[in-house]
Amino acid sequence: xxxxxxxxxxxxxxxxxxxxxxxxxxxxxxxxxxxxxxxxxxxxxxxxxxxxxxxxxxxxxxxxxxxxxxxxxxxxxxxxxxxxxxxxxxxxxxxxxxxxxxxxxxxxxxxxxxxxxxxxxxxxxxxxxxxxxxxxxxxxxxxxxxxxxxxxxxxxxxxxxxxxxxxxxxxxxxxxxxxxxxxxxxxxxxxxxxxxxxxxxxxxxxxxxxxxxxxxxxxxxxxxxxxxxxxxxxxxxxxxxxxxxxxxxxx
Amino acid sequence: xxxxxxxxxxxxxxxxxxxxxxxxxxxxxxxxxxxxxxxxxxxxxxxxxxxxxxxxxxxxxxxxxxxxxxxxxxxxxxxxxxxxxxxxxxxxxxxxxxxxxxxxxxxxxxxxxxxxxxxxxxxxxxxxxxxxxxxxxxxxxxxxxxxxxxxxxxxxxxxxxxxxxxxxxxxxxxxxxxxxxxxxxxxxxxxxxxxxxxxxxxxxxxxxxxxxxxxxxxxxxxxxxxxxxxxxxxxxxxxxxxxxxxxxxxx
DNA sequence: CGATGTATTGAGTCGCATCAACCCTAGTGG
DNA sequence: CCACTAGGGTTGATGCGACTCAATACATCG
Numbered sequence: 001x002x003x004x005x006x007x008x009x010x011x012x013x014x015x016x017x018x019x020x021x022x023x024x025x026x027x028x029x030x031x032x033x034x035x036x037x038x039x040x041x042x043x044x045x046x047x048x049x050x051x052x053x054x055x056x057x058x059x060x061x062x063x064x065x066x067x068x069x070x071x072x073x074x075x076x077x078x079x080x081x082x083x084x085x086x087x088x089x090x091x092x093x094x095x096x097x098x099x100x101x102x103x104x105x106x107x108x109x110x111x112x113x114x115x116x117x118x119x120x121x122x123x124x125x126x127x128x129x130x131x132x133x134x135x136x137x138x139x140x141x142x143x144x145x146x147x148x149x150x151x152x153x154x155x156x157x158x159x160x161x162x163x164x165x166x167x168x169x170x171x172x173x174x175x176x177x178x179x180x181x182x183x184x185x186x187x188x189x190x191x192x193x194x195x196x197x198x199x200x201x202x203x204x205x206x207x208x209x210x211x212x213x214x215x216x217x218x219x220x221x222x223x224x225x226x227x228x229x230x231x232x233x234x235x236x237x238x239x240x241x242x243x244x245x246x247x248x249x250x251x
Numbered sequence: 252x253x254x255x256x257x258x259x260x261x262x263x264x265x266x267x268x269x270x271x272x273x274x275x276x277x278x279x280x281x282x283x284x285x286x287x288x289x290x291x292x293x294x295x296x297x298x299x300x301x302x303x304x305x306x307x308x309x310x311x312x313x314x315x316x317x318x319x320x321x322x323x324x325x326x327x328x329x330x331x332x333x334x335x336x337x338x339x340x341x342x343x344x345x346x347x348x349x350x351x352x353x354x355x356x357x358x359x360x361x362x363x364x365x366x367x368x369x370x371x372x373x374x375x376x377x378x379x380x381x382x383x384x385x386x387x388x389x390x391x392x393x394x395x396x397x398x399x400x401x402x403x404x405x406x407x408x409x410x411x412x413x414x415x416x417x418x419x420x421x422x423x424x425x426x427x428x429x430x431x432x433x434x435x436x437x438x439x440x441x442x443x444x445x446x447x448x449x450x451x452x453x454x455x456x457x458x459x460x461x462x463x464x465x466x467x468x469x470x471x472x473x474x475x476x477x478x479x480x481x482x483x484x485x486x487x488x489x490x491x492x493x494x495x496x497x498x499x500x501x502x
Numbered sequence: 503c504g505a506t507g508t509a510t511t512g513a514g515t516c517g518c519a520t521c522a523a524c525c526c527t528a529g530t531g532g
Numbered sequence: 533c534c535a536c537t538a539g540g541g542t543t544g545a546t547g548c549g550a551c552t553c554a555a556t557a558c559a560t561c562g
Contacts, residue, residue, distance in 0.1 A: 143395055
């Protein structure tokens with residue numbers, strides 16, 4: 001099994017007690033009584049690769065948690081330009097309580113499974129639950145922090161720095177998920193196409209491709225096949241990312 | 252009194268009952284008993300223009316609401332590049348409950364007054380209040396939406412579109428605040444220097460200046476003095492912003 | 503095997519950054 | 533009162549980085 005599959009596409013478990021993402025998701029703070037209620041409310045739905053989960057202006061009937069797969073939040077100008085505002089990974093929450101109309105397009109980048117709640121029922125529970133609200137607030141603030149960090153990248157970083165930053169972040173996420181050792185070489189499979197990458201980084205596919213080649217020639221990354229990346233020296237990659245002093249402390 | 256002063260720099264009222272921003276702030280949903288507690292807890296502090304309210308890595312002792320003035324949330328790369336991630340206006344909340352270290356630099360763009368709460372006391376109240384949490388969640392989600400909209404601007408819009416978008420947003424904000432009529436010419440005074448504008452839009456001051464001149468020559472805006480802007484045709488400006496179909500419905 | 507989606511690479515162009523000169527206004531002190 | 537200075541703003545010349553257009557390679561799938 002390839003790294004990407006083990007990390008981003010784990011098997012879906014339909015029993016809350018055994019759910020692999022329960023500890024990170026919206027329900028992570030719920031006591032067993034609330035978990036039971038959610039268990040009763042939930043329904044699963046699977047979206048195929050490329051399918052739109054929702055789109056700007058669409059009526060919203062459900063909110064929920066992404067259980068497996070990768071999806072992207074995006075918005076476009078009508079001349080075709082498109083910007084991805086966020087990548088959704090397992091345990092991320094989709095939907096805004098209080099909103100009955102979707103603000104963005106959400107597209108499945110791979111096959112995606114969601115654990116969904118009907119929005120009215122969810123809001124009702126949210127209003128009374130002592131655990132749901134604070135957790136949702138925390139997750140929303142994390143997303144806000146991530147969005148703001150991305151604004152620095154979009155507004156001020158060069159193409160090379162953008163690619164390096166993204167690779168660094170994916171490498172770190174992988175490292176923490178797989179709990180691998182500190183300084184060994186990291187490798188992973190990108191779950192994103194060049195086009196998705198480009199839309200995420202505010203670049204074109206050609207520029208993304210060129211920068212990948214450049215980083216490969218300079219030995220910052222190694223590439224096997226189309227998507228499989230090896231990072232020989234994480235520190236080197238961090239320097240290329242531009243903000244070497246940054247928050248993420250390497251030993 | 253100039254428009255900018257009336258809009259962004261209203262007099263500070265230290266009585267909650269008469270506070271002009273109470274209906275938009277974190278405390279807007281509080282019943283009178285909670286309002287009394289907040290009233291007891293609060294302390295005001297004023298920052299002079301240019302002063303840093305907090306900076307990345309600084310210990311956090313207070314959270315609170317911006318009562319008057321304008322401030323900016325920003326982050327920089329050490330070579331001097333800087334990106335503003337958000338503009339803080341009266342009623343905006345500053346600080347993240349749960350965080351004891353500041354994530355960003357926050358700088359007063361004008362003289363700023365804050366209504367502050369000691370962070371431990373505030374968190375304690377937040378945990379029990381039925382009104383504070385939901386309101387904070389709502390405000391955070393609004394900020395997230397704004398941040399994501401800005402990502403589209405930073406990643407995909409041209410310099411001209413960026414300027415037009417910003418002017419449009421300020422004009423709309425002003426229009427709703429002053430409750431002026433639908434299609435009359437709008438005018439306002441920019442509360443931001445060219446440098447702040449540039450850092451906000453991910454541009455240089457020279458480019459900002461050039462685009463202002465271009466929009467002026469094309470009759471999209473009129474400029475009196477340094478900062479005073481008149482918009483003869485809001486619809487025209489919206490077209491220049493690139494996303495003419497957008498959410499903001501003009502009649 | 504062609505067909506389609508995805509990726510790489512090259513040549514040419516354009517938008518924005520950079521470097522630099524100059525203007526305007528407000529504030530300061532002789 | 534006026535020269536001086538400093539901060540903010542405008543405008544011009546030039547270069548570079550990223551986009552555009554275009555051709556080719558590679559991969560996957562029916």
